[in-house]
Amino acid sequence: MEKQLKVFIVSDSVGETGEHVAKAAISQFRPMLQDVDFRKFAHIYTMEHIHHIVKLAQQQQAIIIYTLVHEKMRQYMHEEAEKAALDAIDVLGPIISTVGKTLDEKPAEEPGLVYQLDDGYFKKIEAIEFAVKYDDGKDPRGILKADIVLVGVSRTSKTPLSQYLAHKKIKVANIPLVPEVEPPEELYMVDPKKCFGLVISSEKLHSIRKERLLALGLRDDAIYATDNRIESEIAHFYHVVDRIGCDVIDVTNKAVEETANDILQRLKLI
Template sequence: MSHLAIYVISDSLGETAEQVAKASISQFDMTEYEIKRYSYVLDEENLMDILRLAKDENSIILYTLVNLKFVECLVKFCSENNIPNVDLLSDLINCIALRTNTAPRREPGAIRKLDEQYFKRVEAIEFAVKYDDGKDPKGLEKADLVLIGISRTSKTPLSMYLANKNIKVANIPLVPEAQAPKELFEVNPRKIVGLTNSPQKLNQIRTERLKALGLSSSANYASYQRILEEISYAEDIMRRIGCPIINVSNKAIEETAGIILDVMKKNGIKIYKD
């Protein structure tokens, strides 16, 4: 049995095609074979160089190419040189197009771009968790966006919501008894958004929070006087920074997030494509 060369040609990584090759070859009792993977084949000259190499061997070509010109070129060359070849994408793409009545993008590396978006989202979520509630002020300089506000102004839910849009968010609680971190005043004010709420809404939310914790609703945390002091303290800091202030009272997370995204666009802050 002559040595078999399986050529895997892809406009992306070619990992899927290589795995198909390995799964197929495992069905045979043979050791005289080699899988040669060629990734990111994005120009015709490179493709032809690979095909000429395959011509000189006992080869099979397995490919995942979305560029129709490249596919036609490969099929023509293989037909002229009697090289068996398998297209792993075109039939399925055509079936999907037929069933959905939509045209494929035929964009090389599309799945890799989707993977990159996924990992950016995961990175942003991990960032939001790591720098939630002022855990580490050093993260402020790395953030795409910094949210500041007193307790119960939706800082954490908004951080997580925006993280799912690939935005790295850090948030800092503003408490009269605790000095705001110096790093906050070193951040570009255009990257900072202040959050506030109405005293009535905060009283209601905090009272329910105390009940959930089994604590007395008369605690200072929920008192109007305390809430007014916190709001005054926080808004004073926000004015010093010069950042926009959003009142989240009676706003859904999605609505507040939409306002924040508009502010970021207006301020020229990069927003990652979802």
């Protein structure tokens, strides 16, 4: 039987962290869950607000997941939830306490500090804009300016992977490879260590492309999805990456997050 779950995310900032953790944990129950009803309470600063949220959670039998930087507020949430016999999970408290003890320092207790407009923030913004600017081989000069260059046939998640790495403050340029177009010379001028070829099994590529054609209302026997076409694209891909001398990553059935992690590990960036 499929079940319903209500989750309240309570934060003194935007609630991003609580949502992330909640989703990761709850994914472990996904096959049994029809859907999860997430409700976010952002910018919660007062005890009065917390009191009302706990009352509401009690009425709806919701689980509370909270990220509150003030120790007093965490304490109050804990007590209120206990009084209401509700489960309330403190996401940040244990880490803040441990780090405070380790450093022998008091935390700033200032909501939203993680979103401070500091150097790291601007580096991230710059990397996101870079990835958009140098997406899909739009401007080959990006290849020489990038921290990482991705090459691959179409439908190997180059764009989302570039964006994901941008969120890690890494500047990525991506270049599509098609047999008809000579790849830009710049590809052979970069350090092959910072270049990665993305490949996908021809069966998978075939099925993705068929679906895409159908979604576009085209016949699925268009040249784009034929076996011959796919084989020749993949052969051309290997020809180019061999010449570059870069690593090749098989992204078949891999989420972007996993491919990104693979790349970061190869570059020893994590």
